[in-house]
Amino acid sequence: MKPATLNGIAVVRAIATGALSAVEALQVAIDRIEATDARVNAFTGRSFARARAEAAAVDAKRARGETLPPLAGLPYAVKNLYDIAGEVTLAGSTINRSNAPAEEDAVLVQRLQAAGAVLVGSLNMDEYAYGFTTENTHYGACHNPHDLARITGGSSGGSGAAVAAGQVPLALGSDTNGSIRVPASLCGVWGLKPTFGRLSRRGSYPFVHSLDHLGPLADSVEMLALAYDAMQGPDALDPGCHALRVQAVSPSLHAGVQGLRIGVLGGYFSDHATPAARAAVATAAAALGARDAVEWPDAALARAAAFIVGASEGGTLHLHDLRTRLAEFEPLSVDRFIAGALQPGAWYVQAQRFRRIYRDKVNALFKDWDLLLAPATPVSAPKIGTEWLDINGTQMPCRPTVGLLTQPISFAGCPVAVAPMWPEGTGGMPIGVQIVAAPWREDLAFRAAQMLGAAGVAHTKSALCHAGLDPASMPHTPGSAAMDPGSSPG
Amino acid sequence: MTDEEVLSYVKASAVALGLRLDEAQQQRVAVHLARTAGLAAQLAALPLRVEDEPAEIYSPLPFPTSFAVREQL
DSSP, rough: OSSSSSSSHHHHHHHHHTTSSSHHHHHHHHHHHHHHHHOOEEEEEEHHHHHHHHHHHHOOOOEEEEEETTTTTTTTEEEEBBBBBTTTTOOOSSGGGGSSOOOOOOOHHHHHTTTTTTEEEOOOOOOOOSSSSSTTTTTEOBBBBBTTTBBBOOOSSHHHHHHHSSSSSSSEEEEESSSSSSHHHHHHHHHEOOOSSSSTTTOOSSSSSOEEEEEEEEEEOOOOOHHHHOOOOOTTTTTTOOOOOOOOOOGTTTOTTTOOOOEEEOOOOHHOOOHHHHHHHHHHHHHTOOOEOOOTHHHHHHHHHHHHHHHHHHHHHHHHHHHHHHGGGGGTTTHHHHHEEEHHHHHHHHHHHHHHHHHHHHHHHHOOOOOEEEEEESOOOOOOOOOEEETTTEEEEEEHHTTTTHHHHHHHHOEEEEEEEEOOTTTOOOOOEEEOOTTOOOHHHHHHHHHHHHHTOOOOOOGGGGTTOTTTTTOOOOOOOOOGGGSOOO | OOHHHHHHHHHHHHHHOOOOOHHHHHHHHHHHHHHHHHHHHHHHTTTHHHHHHHOOOOOOOOOOOOOGGGGGG
């Protein structure tokens, strides 16, 4: 029986052993995209011809007896702010349609191609990455595969949805204030926002130069680690890339957390979380043996500063188009872009001066702690079109509030892995838990994530089964067979 | 700032930046900017010393590991 979805790690292993061809794996992904995307709306571009050529090249390599690279034959997709050679980089806009096609792939796409991965298309997002909901007016809202009436989160909503819907086991996103972590949380997939400056951003359409990160979302911790390792490396041509060498996380993935000092963020992170979000963190903390509450320094100020820096740089970046093509902007974010462009310089400078002090305080915190846990979102996925959220009795505007718990951490630049959790009280919807480490210590966050996965408290779930589209698909559990859904442990 | 002051600021600064906004959009932008002003006020209350420099400092060239600066250019 032909399976409906792919398990990323199992696919890579099956292709490596010859049990599955890359062309066969690709066809499963294409069939799944074609069967589901009319309702999910994750894909804005499909590069199936390129994908078939890349998959055939993998199979040819194997036929020649050559050693296959680590991601050989793995289908994946990218947020549509990544350059794809020969295609226009939309960044969720219609304005960019008048731009010339990209001359070459983004650096991370080049690195995944070198690792053997197969690019199947580009993914929906909030226009110019300014949003947490992926309710894109131009290309349509992206729908959460676990409940099509709900948002995916954003701005990498297509990336979260594509993995959650089983369309691809791996997707790339970007995270300025939470845009990988929010959709990972609301779609119930694994995500990584690396250390600021870890991965090259060259060949991606920027939102906020001072804050932009790129990173992966995946169907398992192992998949996330394998992809992350394949994308690492210095890039002297990207002024925002500070990494000088590869620090692979896969070799230490199963090292466990014994001896690590793990705390739970209280204060701001607890006050702005609903009971379900706090329950998700409590479950993760219990599994990791974390008992102590920890106060993150100046979280509210950091959120304010991140907002100001983001709005100012983002608005200024688009000032020319705001002058000349105002009517073509996304109505849900254009007023915020304008307000950002109009901000007094003093606000911006004060925020950047605060950031340096803040960084020192956050780094000092990690002298006492190795890992800190917090909810990734205050709530599970709201309905599409929601304007207001009730957070512990306080009415808050939905679209900015969804990122309330991610902004302070990315403003410091710390790496964060998001573990998909399924607390009670959400109607079966997920809420992710942020596993935060000191800068450049992604390895520790991955070890804890792996523990949560192994303990069975964090995992992805099949989606769209209820629609009769995917009766054979099972949860994406590490080690399950790539094309034999009946063998998955469930 | 009062609501009226924020709106006046939006109108004046939009002109300074060459943005042509109709009245409804000026109002909407002012609502957003007023919200941001509240965030900015929190930061403004933070005492900073003159030596507290911004996080991002321009560097003309990475500091040389040897005297061979020419090789880095």
